[in-house]
Amino acid sequence: MLKELPNGVRRMTKSQCGRISDVRATTVAIPLEAPLRHANGVHPGWFVRTLLEVETDTGIVGLGEVGGGGNSAQQALMGLREVLLGEDPYQLERVRWKCANPVQALYVPLSQIFAAVEFALLDIQGQAVGRPVCDLIGGRLREKVPFAAYLFYRYVGDSGAGGECNAETMVAHARNLISRFGFSTLKLKGGVYPPDHDIEVLAALRHAFPAAKLRLDPNSVWSVEESVRVAKHCEGIGVEYLEDPTWGLAGMARVSRSTWIPTATNTVVTALDHVPAAVNMQAVGVVLVDPHFWGGILGARKLAGVCETFNLGLGMHSGGELGVSLAAMLHFAASVPNLAFAADAHYHHLLGDVIEGHPFQYDAGSIAVPEGPGLGVRLDREKVAEAAERYQRLGAYDYHQDPRRSGWFSVFPGDQERYARPGV
Ligand code: MG
Numbered sequence: 001m002l003k004e005l006p007n008g009v010r011r012m013t014k015s016q017c018g019r020i021s022d023v024r025a026t027t028v029a030i031p032l033e034a035p036l037r038h039a040n041g042v043h044p045g046w047f048v049r050t051l052l053e054v055e056t057d058t059g060i061v062g063l064g065e066v067g068g069g070g071n072s073a074q075q076a077l078m079g080l081r082e083v084l085l086g087e088d089p090y091q092l093e094r095v096r097w098k099c100a101n102p103v104q105a106l107y108v109p110l111s112q113i114f115a116a117v118e119f120a121l122l123d124i125q126g127q128a129v130g131r132p133v134c135d136l137i138g139g140r141l142r143e144k145v146p147f148a149a150y151l152f153y154r155y156v157g158d159s160g161a162g163g164e165c166n167a168e169t170m171v172a173h174a175r176n177l178i179s180r181f182g183f184s185t186l187k188l189k190g191g192v193y194p195p196d197h198d199i200e201v202l203a204a205l206r207h208a209f210p211a212a213k214l215r216l217d218p219n220s221v222w223s224v225e226e227s228v229r230v231a232k233h234c235e236g237i238g239v240e241y242l243e244d245p246t247w248g249l250a251g252m253a254r255v256s257r258s259t260w261i262p263t264a265t266n267t268v269v270t271a272l273d274h275v276p277a278a279v280n281m282q283a284v285g286v287v288l289v290d291p292h293f294w295g296g297i298l299g300a301r302k303l304a305g306v307c308e309t310f311n312l313g314l315g316m317h318s319g320g321e322l323g324v325s326l327a328a329m330l331h332f333a334a335s336v337p338n339l340a341f342a343a344d345a346h347y348h349h350l351l352g353d354v355i356e357g358h359p360f361q362y363d364a365g366s367i368a369v370p371e372g373p374g375l376g377v378r379l380d381r382e383k384v385a386e387a388a389e390r391y392q393r394l395g396a397y398d399y400h401q402d403p404r405r406s407g408w409f410s411v412f413p414g415d416q417e418r419y420a421r422p423g424v
Contacts, residue, residue: 017128018056027069028387034162036152039191039219054120062123064116065324118296126374144366149183167204181362191218217243231259253283286313315341323355
């Protein structure tokens with residue numbers, strides 16, 4: 001029921017938000033244009049995500065989303081059903097602490113599972129008061145969020161797309177993405193081939209796109225010495241930041257001391273108490289936040305505040321989101337003042353989504369923050385059913401494998417044998 005206040009503002013009463021009366025989780029698979037290669041293995045041609053629906057007894061349905069499915073995400077979320085039933089969607093802290101014990105008992109990372117719950121509860125809150133989520137967490141500082149073109153070496157997909165593996169084909173791939181989506185930042189996912197191969201591709205991208213911002217992320221696969229050698233080349237090429245060239249705070253600090261290229265990370269600063277150590281060691285210049293890995297939008301905002309305190313750069317990591325998670329990330333990004341770098345997203349690699357209407361559209365490399373109440377997206381039942389059936393057919397996959405490289409497994413830093421041969 002909408003209550004008319006004396007100043008003319010209409011506000012819903014608490015009873016209209018209601019209490020949580022049902023929880024549903026559905027694992028889905030959405031195809032990729034082509035398989036995406038990285039230092040640890042390959043995304044073989046589809047992403048697996050689990051969609052969460054939290055319904056209240058007044059009929060509001062809030063949406064959440066988390067990576068993975070089956071035995072991990074879906075069961076963990078459904079394991080929270082009894083914990084969530086009867087709860088007030090406004091009581092985020094109460095629900096967070098109530099969720100903590102059972103989730104930890106399942107040995108599933110609390111942050112990602114709770115993030116999906118938090119997205120759904122914020123979605124309910126926003127729908128109840130008729131305001132977008134960004135208005136509940138500080139307001140809308142920006143109407144659209146800039147994204148980077150996430151460039152992967154790709155195997156050829158079922159559609160015939162992909163097959164990029166060298167400088168010439170990666171430049172053509174980047175040119176295609178820029179023409180379709182208007183990106184002005186290009187992020188190369190390296191570490192598949194030897195470091196000199198990544199340097200060659202990066203230099204070719206610089207030559208082809210003199211004004212573009214470039215970044216390189218080999219997923220921590222190099223030694224410190226190799227990282228420093230690559231960083232020196234990056235200085236000549238002009239790179240915005242070098243993301244996780246090596247592993248650990250100490251290693252990142254040694255790299256940072258040897259180059260003026262900022263280092264960025266989504267692996268060595270993964271909890272708030274890592275930040276003071278990273279600052280003291282001067283290990284990283286840019287922290288890549290992800291509401292999924294930081295326990296939701298409010299957890300990610302805590303990190304943003306701490307980064308602001310230390311004047312650390314803040315960017316946004318992508319874990320392969322569909323429309324629900326992307327909406328949550330857009331609302332977060334809209335409200336955070338110090339998000340100074342174009343965000344990462346795999347979204348342009350997806351062939352489809354599960355939300356009503358068109359998938360999110362890129363305009364000049366940016367995506368508009370949804371304007372509707374809550375997260376501003378709704379599930380398309382037909383698309384969800386089709387994607388759930390696809391998951392049943394394709395199943396999950398191991399991120400740390402590459403079925404096309406028989407017997408291979410990743411070893412860091414390893415030797416030249418760890419890399420794919422250029423051209424393959
Ligand atoms: Mg990364």
